[in-house]
Amino acid sequence: MGAKFSTDLTQAYWFESTAQALQSYGEKDFNLWQQKVLEIPLDLPGIPQLRSTDFTRAVWEGIAQIPLGKVWTYKELAEYIGNPKAVRAVGSACGKNPIPLIVPCHRVVAANGWGGFSGGTLEVKKMLLRHELGAENPQLLEL
Template structure:
């Protein structure tokens, strides 16, 4: 099941069921169309809307990360600990999850994050600049700037 949300960075497709959210995808406008939304999906849509309006800094949603490896789950749990409006480097996050020196693996786990924004992989930057982002550098920069000004 899924719902859509128009955002300043483009339309999002929020995928889940009646209990949890499993994925957020950035899509094209011609892909819009919704299933019958569940309470969980509507709540995710509402919380993401509040985030983009600058009214929400933390999410309170059940997430389905069952397909992730143990390492990915550890990285993603570390991501949710990065405060709104703040950033960490890949190396700092590796230290935080007790895997010093694993910054490349942390980057790989970030790239596999199925629930961006809610699991804020955009808050991890390279030690020499912005770093990569699966959704593109412009989207990452927008999200970071949004959090600094909200």
């Protein structure tokens, strides 16, 4: 697999990196966003929502490899992380994602439709993809 998330475990570092990543995402500075996202540790003592199993971490790190503005199915993600039969478990790990703009689970869809979204409604999922794709991308006609 590609890049890994940081393991620096200080809360101040986590909040600073997260704030910088969110700001760069909002400003569509996606190169800086990608750099900052990988600096953010996904396990942080004192924040139970960020504790994850090895499998969940593998799913989240796999999601980080999905190119900006692209989508993978849950099955494609399961295959990518080396567990091709764990499609439902991949969906469950996506649903546990407490930081969807950092772990961009909106880029994971069901084979027969949109699938769920841990960050809110499907409209939010579509809005985030539109934000990444840009207003002139013809793929948006289908979103």
